[in-house]
Amino acid sequence: MNLCNSGRAACYTGRSVAEAAEAIGAEKPDLVTLNEICQDDVTTLERAFAQVHTDDRAVSAFKAAGDRPSGAATRCRNGQPYGIGLLTHLAAARTRHTVHSGIYPMQDVTDPEERAWLCVDVPGVLHACTTHLAATSVTVALAQCAHLVDSVAPMMRRNTGYAPTVLLGDLNLRRGGTPDVRSCVPSGYLRIDDGALQHVMATTDARICCGRSVGMHGATDHPGLLATLTIGGGAPP
Incomplete structure (x- = not known):
C-alpha cells in the first residue's frame, strides 16, 4: 500500500485490510494507493479513511486486473474482482473529480494477470495515479511504466488542464x-x-521531502511506504 499526505503527505502499498485501516488511522494520509486488493475491501478502507477526514468528502476508486484466460476480471479467492485501488478526499462537496482507468496495451503473455492503471483527476488540483506493474518481466514492466508517464498522465492534462x-x-x-x-x-x-519495488513519483510542484517504511506486521510481502509531500504550498488535495 502507498499512503500520501500533502503538506505532510503519506503513501502506502500492502494487502491486509485490517493493517491498512490501522495505518490509515495512525498516519491520517491524504492519499492512499492499494495494490493486490479485492474490490469490497476498498469500500471498507474508504470508511476508515473517511473517519480521519470528517470535514471533507472521501473518494475511492478501483480497477480490476484483467484475466487473460477468461477475458474477464482477475478474481480474489472469495470471488470478488482483484486489482488496485485509490483513496483521497476533496475539500468541498462540490469539487468534481473524474476516475480514469485501463488495462495496459503491453502485457506479458505468459502471465494470466493483465496489469492495470488507475487515476483520480481533480481538475486544477491534483492528478493521482496508481499501478501494479508486471512481476514476470522487467521489460514489460518498464514498457508499462513508460505508458503511464508518457500517455496516461498527458491524457489527463489534455482533458482537464x-x-x-x-x-x-x-x-x-x-x-x-x-x-x-x-x-x-x-x-x-x-x-x-x-x-525495493515501491515508488512515488511526482512533478516538482509536488515536493517530496522524505519517506519511510511502515510495518504491516507480516500481513503482506512488503511493508507500506509512507512519503511526505508538499503540494501547491501545502494545501491538501
Whole structure:
C-alpha cells in the first residue's frame, strides 16, 4: 500500500485490510494507493479513511486486473474482482473529480494477470495515479511504466488542464536494477522508493521531502511506504 499526505503527505502499498485501516488511522494520509486488493475491501478502507477526514468528502476508486484466460476480471479467492485501488478526499462537496482507468496495451503473455492503471483527476488540483506493474518481466514492466508517464498522465492534462501529478505503486522495478526504474522517470519529476519495488513519483510542484517504511506486521510481502509531500504550498488535495 502507498499512503500520501500533502503538506505532510503519506503513501502506502500492502494487502491486509485490517493493517491498512490501522495505518490509515495512525498516519491520517491524504492519499492512499492499494495494490493486490479485492474490490469490497476498498469500500471498507474508504470508511476508515473517511473517519480521519470528517470535514471533507472521501473518494475511492478501483480497477480490476484483467484475466487473460477468461477475458474477464482477475478474481480474489472469495470471488470478488482483484486489482488496485485509490483513496483521497476533496475539500468541498462540490469539487468534481473524474476516475480514469485501463488495462495496459503491453502485457506479458505468459502471465494470466493483465496489469492495470488507475487515476483520480481533480481538475486544477491534483492528478493521482496508481499501478501494479508486471512481476514476470522487467521489460514489460518498464514498457508499462513508460505508458503511464508518457500517455496516461498527458491524457489527463489534455482533458482537464495541468495539475500537480503524483504516481504511486508497486512498479516491480528497482533503482540500480536492469533496467533501472530511473529510466522511466520523466524529466521534471521527483522520485523516492522503499529500497525495493515501491515508488512515488511526482512533478516538482509536488515536493517530496522524505519517506519511510511502515510495518504491516507480516500481513503482506512488503511493508507500506509512507512519503511526505508538499503540494501547491501545502494545501491538501
